Amino acid sequence: MDIKERLIEFRKMYNLTQRQIAKKLGITHSGYSKYERGLREPGLEVLVKLAELYKIPIQTFFMSTDKKFKYENLFMSELGTLYDRKYKELLNLQDYLYFNKVENAPGFAYKPKNQIDSVEINRLKKTYEQLLTELDMLSKEITKSIDRDKKSFIE
Numbered sequence: 001m002d003i004k005e006r007l008i009e010f011r012k013m014y015n016l017t018q019r020q021i022a023k024k025l026g027i028t029h030s031g032y033s034k035y036e037r038g039l040r041e042p043g044l045e046v047l048v049k050l051a052e053l054y055k056i057p058i059q060t061f062f063m064s065t066d067k068k069f070k071y072e073n074l075f076m077s078e079l080g081t082l083y084d085r086k087y088k089e090l091l092n093l094q095d096y097l098y099f100n101k102v103e104n105a106p107g108f109a110y111k112p113k114n115q116i117d118s119v120e121i122n123r124l125k126k127t128y129e130q131l132l133t134e135l136d137m138l139s140k141e142i143t144k145s146i147d148r149d150k151k152s153f154i155e
Contacts, residue, residue: 004038006061010054011036025049059145083138090131097124 011021022032025046034040042050051058 002038003041003061004036007036007042007050010050010056014054021050021053024053057141059148080142083135083142086131086135086138090128090135093124093128093131097121097128 011018018032018036019029022029025032027046031040035042035046047058047061051060
């Protein structure tokens with residue numbers, strides 16, 4: 001099954017018309033129609049939106065296609081970029097929480113700069129936990145994708 005067939009399959013599964021999908025994607029009906037007829041291949045941005053719409057992993061569009069590795073490598077790159085971004089957010093938040101804790105410690109020599117209340121600290125801690133969860137999820141997705149690639153090369 002190739003991409004155009006998967007697009008048709010998911011659209012019909014959700015009882016949507018080509019026009020409805022095109023509107024949700026912010027493209028013309030004729031543009032979307034070309035994807036389903038195999039006259040054009042949707043770009044990564046369009047596929048990401050479709051995956052979100054159908055609530056499926058983006059790789060679903062490429063399973064059992066001869067262009068599988070080209071797109072999975074793009075997907076891995078996107079995952080890696082997102083992982084890096086989330087990891088940097090996590091480190092920044094971790095530093096902020098650490099310095100706030102140090103500034104509030106007894107005997108701290110300087111006037112505290114980060115005067116925030118405990119409610120805000122708790123909110124930041126929850127954000128920190130959420131970032132850890134997202135990083136864990138991304139890490140598992142990357143591992144799954146690598147394992148699938150390994151399997152494909154072995155077979």
